[in-house]
Amino acid sequence: xxxxxxxxxxxxxxxxxTTSFNLGACLAVGGKRVLLVDADPQANATSGIxxxxxxxxxxxxxxxxxxxxxxxAVLHTQIDGLDIIGSNINLVGAEVELMNRQDREHCLSRAxxxxxxxxxxxxxxxxxxxxxxxxNALTAADSVLxxxxxxYFALEGIAQLLNTIRIIKSRLKPSLEIEGxxxxxxxxxLRLANQIYEELKGHFGDMVFSTVIPRNxxxxxSPSHGLPVILYDPxxxxxxxxxxxxxELKSRKRKKN
Numbered sequence: 411x412x413x414x415x416x417x418x419x420x421x422x423x424x425x426x427x428t429t430s431f432n433l434g435a436c437l438a439v440g441g442k443r444v445l446l447v448d449a450d451p452q453a454n455a456t457s458g459i460x461x462x463x464x465x466x467x468x469x470x471x472x473x474x475x476x477x478x479x480x481x482x483a484v485l486h487t488q489i490d491g492l493d494i495i496g497s498n499i500n501l502v503g504a505e506v507e508l509m510n511r512q513d514r515e516h517c518l519s520r521a522x523x524x525x526x527x528x529x530x531x532x533x534x535x536x537x538x539x540x541x542x543x544x545x546n547a548l549t550a551a552d553s554v555l556x557x558x559x560x561x562y563f564a565l566e567g568i569a570q571l572l573n574t575i576r577i578i579k580s581r582l583k584p585s586l587e588i589e590g591x592x593x594x595x596x597x598x599x600l601r602l603a604n605q606i607y608e609e610l611k612g613h614f615g616d617m618v619f620s621t622v623i624p625r626n627x628x629x630x631x632s633p634s635h636g637l638p639v640i641l642y643d644p645x646x647x648x649x650x651x652x653x654x655x656x657x658e659l660k661s662r663k664r665k666k667n
């Protein structure tokens with residue numbers, strides 16, 4: 411059964427989308443079958459991986475609202491083994507449309523159930539909010555990967571996210587786990603960045619990934635070319651970091667099993 415990982419943090423600009431499609435690409439290059447689910451109305455994961463949704467392509471919105479079969483919404487990317495269910499601006503309306511539904515928190519879980527066994531990993535790129543779409547992603551997920559930016563306010567908002575995770579565990583998904591905290595936009599030259607890493611380790615111990623994602627111009631450039639960094643510049647520090655993260659994630663799965 412494929413492992414579903416939500417990549418979430420309600421704080422914007424921390425590297426959720428960058429992590430979603432670059433980690434997915436590196437897992438696929440490493441031989442894993444990966445489905446990327448873009449659950450953000452901004453659809454940056456969709457465009458960043460080089461996919462353009464046409465009027466005839468179904469998105470996450472149709473899967474959530476119209477019970478459109480997820481298998482029919484899957485699109486192949488330019489990387490063997492990496493598929494995507496894309497997003498578009500229509501997903502903004504899903505927040506309102508889902509509110510009056512019974513069992514509204516489980517719509518994404520039901521949508522993904524028929525396809526999850528086709529993949530080793532299903533990565534859900536969440537929007538920077540704790541609205542009903544993100545709750546759907548967390549309820550569908552087996553675990554949550556939390557990117558944390560290496561900046562002064564890094565830990566701001568994490569308490570709120572952790573409280574949301576606790577509520578979901580108690581009411582909706584008791585088996586939900588924290589996959590780990592990932593430090594992003596890391597600059598080893600800055601004492602503050604190192605302090606934040608140590609603070610994370612002090613709070614969360616082994617739940618903090620050993621891999622850190624550096625500030626890297628290639629990571630910033632690659633989405634504008636519709637390419638994950640491992641295709642855009644495989645020798646860049648960003649590509650090397652996400653390749654290492656993919657290896658660490660696979661290693662963690664073996665240890666848990």
